[in-house]
Amino acid sequence: MGLGAAGLMAAIAMLAVVWTPYAVDTVDVANRFAGGSLEHPLGTDQYGRDVVSMLMAGAATSLGVGLGAVLIGVVCGVPLGLAAASLTGWRASVIMRGNDLVFAFPALITAAILTTLTGPRAINALVAIGIFNTPVFARLAANSARQVLALDFVAVARLAGKGRARIAVEHVLPNIAPVILTQAATQFAVAVLAEAGLSYVGLGAQPPAVSWGRMLAEGQTLIVLAPQLALWPGIAIALSVLAATVLGEGLRRRLDPRLARFTGE
């Protein structure tokens, strides 16, 4: 169910990159604040833009940032975690201490630093959430990798003369991949929520780009006149996050043998 819902969201977001029912960057003042109709199922906003098209374009931004942020976290974090688990002594503790340090910087704070340095850019939110994700994946990879490294087949590989790096890539990585994938779904959900927050306060997507967080911010200014404009983006965010967390739980149930034993499935 989670997979189906997540797949549908992804399909809508990808479709929005190439096509939306109406253009989201043209103003149609004659048609503003229109109610629901056959042409505009959810009506139009203060510039006469079609709300359905806006939501679709917002999906591309929000889910794109979420995906990018998770990719940064996996690509940077997993090798760090594998290294921390494979190495011993000061090198391992430097990596883990560094993780603790980066983890103390909420995505909002990193985004604020990046925006101070480079000015407001949409990419700041993506990078900031990605940086926050890195220690999350590094810790998970390190903890899971240590469990795998204690198993007999790793000792056999070591006896066969394989080096640390080769063991990490050939034996540990395939075994921790399911756990990483499950966490990726969870972090994607966190990233979509974080992106909405950053765009809302102006540290993420910049106009004229459309994002759900910005739609919430614009909707708030019109909350007395047209409360539905703030309603839809919130529902879109909640549905995406819900789809991702349900997907994550489904993956966890299917891929984590330990949990499957506990729940008797």
Place this chain on the structure above:
Amino acid sequence: MVTRALALRLAGRLAGLVGTLLAAAVLVFLALHIMPGDPAELMLGINADPAAVAALREQMGLDEPLFVQFGAWLSGVVVGDFGTSLTYGVPVSTLLMERASVSVPLAVLAVTLTVAVALPVAVAAAVVRDGWADRTAMAGAQILLSVPNIWLGLVGIYVFAVILRWVPAGGFPGWSGGVLAGLTALALPAIALAAPQAAILARLARIAVGEAMDQDYVALARAKGLSARQAAWRHALPTVWAPIVTIIGLQFGFLLAGAIIIETVFSLPGLGRLLFQAVSQRDIPVVEGVVLLVVAAVVVANGICDLLAIASDPRQSARRPVSAGP
């Protein structure tokens, strides 16, 4: 009783905490003072008068060697001197104190609400494990944790301020108007902030307490005549207290960052407004101050919860066999 091993472990964590704080200060300094090139030029803009840039460089001590700058900055930060705001012209520490008096109570209120709602729900659900009430509560929590807190805030404003007109749509009367007035202004933002985090905590605590309910010591407590509810509160919850406290520590970071965003929703004059203005004005001393304050709060909150988790672990205070004692 605090054993020697426990005391050593606590001291080790405390040293690690101070080390993390120092490293965070270095990182923030490097990021904002050196990386972009010339902060004076950044703050005044590329087309600024070279004389003005030179004067600002002089004022900020940018002509000094890097380690001298860092030493001067850090020795100030340690005693709470973050320099002077470039846009407000007042000490950054004054601004931080003024704004933190909104943000910190908001975050603390949200943490309190989170724990006060999540733990009773989690324990109650664990007691009636796999019954309809458990399933309904956990499904509800899953939906609630998916809802953005900003949106909950907007719904709150629409219902309570626009339709019912019970509360103003935002703003803050200040603590001088009385604690009650202040707390009333923070109530809606705190609820919006706490609800999704309470849902997360309830789900995680429900799993932990549920697993503990399967253990022999809970069965023993039940055999001695305790009800499932009593056994859950007195025996199951204390044994899983450590991971729960660790999660609460992690949530504090989300809640503080969330507080900074939700302040914008409710037009509260907290650290958020200060930070976002400073970012757009490139008021670097203020950005540094807010960033360090938030990071320090996250590190300290995690550290405290870490220490609490170690200290609350029943195995730590259990009497050891004589032969194994020091």
